[in-house]
């Protein structure tokens with residue numbers, strides 16, 4: 260493995276002041292409530308039937324879990340469907356003056372971040388990136404004076420920084436027009452991302468400083484540059500931003516203190532270095548990018564068959580879910596080399612356990628490896644190799660003996676879909 264773990268272990272803070280935010284927020288009061296909004300607009304007997312069939316699969320969040328995989332995402336986060344307006348501010352400091360232009364810094368992330376979201380969401384998230392201030396926004400204090408380090412909490416350094424940003428930008432920016440804020444810090448402030456990743460998101464923070472009558476509650480900070488393994492950041496270095504924005508939409512980190520070994524390269528919330536990758540189907544459902552009709556809930560005892568079309572392709576059933584309890588279950592989806600998934604070396608059926616009781620960074624999702632100990636099929640840099648060949652191929656079966664569950668890949672159909680058979684007690 261060419262990568263060193265500390266390079267991808269990231270100290271994101273994902274402060275969620277749930278409860279306060281629901282009342283305090285103007286700008287992000289519309290939560291990414293998953294499927295509910297879309298489904299209700301198509302209300303009718305059929306929609307109602309679909310909804311009730313899905314109920315056992317909609318595992319819920321738990322009190323005390325900061326960022327949960329449960330449905331729906333609580334209020335306070337930025338909405339993740341429709342037009343989402345992102346304010347981009349490029350900042351520098353008296354002791355770290357911007358090198359190159361602020362517009363060049365912006366161009367490291369756009370339009371690719373907007374494209375990434377359009378592709379991953381099947382066009383359901385229209386990410387409008389705006390940068391009303393085209394120059395570096397100079398902070399009043401040296402970078403060092405904010406005391407920002409890896410893992411720094413919001414208080415006091417980030418609060419001060421956000422206050423200074425709001426003050427410096429307020430005459431030219433109407434903060435109430437935006438759903439989220441990206442602070443693109445000059446890359447020469449702080450350490451290289453190769454040494455320490457400072458990039459961080461504070462989401463759902465209704466107690467953040469106010470500007471134009473709204474709290475700056477969903478704010479991503481991007482530092483330094485993340486190279487793609489070839490020594491340049493130009494190919495895929497932008498991917499840190501869709502990762503950070505994932506937190507703004509309420510998604511947890513899937514890497515753990517041990518690195519990307521639980522989910523590998525199957526979700527950008529697990530690995531945002533290296534080759535482009537997509538989000539898990541579970542996350543797409545959580546974000547409202549999949550309809551209820553695209554989820555197949557395997558909650559009844561006995562045998563059920565599910566035909567799943569590749570996750571990266573628009574339309575069709577994308578996700579089968581096998582609930583185990585009110586907080587856990589197995590998700591089943593088809594991953595191929597398409598869309599944002601550019602490094603899939605063994606296409607097939609990906610099976611993973613989702614646990615809404617497990618918090619961000621603690622392993623809320625665990626991928627089942629069909630070829631455990633194989634070393635994987637990829638040699639791409641900054642891609643967790645072992646899990647790269649995790650998908651199950653036709654004829655292979657995943658078994659959870661304790662729960663009495665088996666998930667078999669019956670075959671691949673001519674149109675690229677896969678037939679999956681679930682057996683449960």
Ligand SMILES: [Zn+2]
Pocket residue numbers: 269271502503506511512
């Ligand atoms: Zn993160």
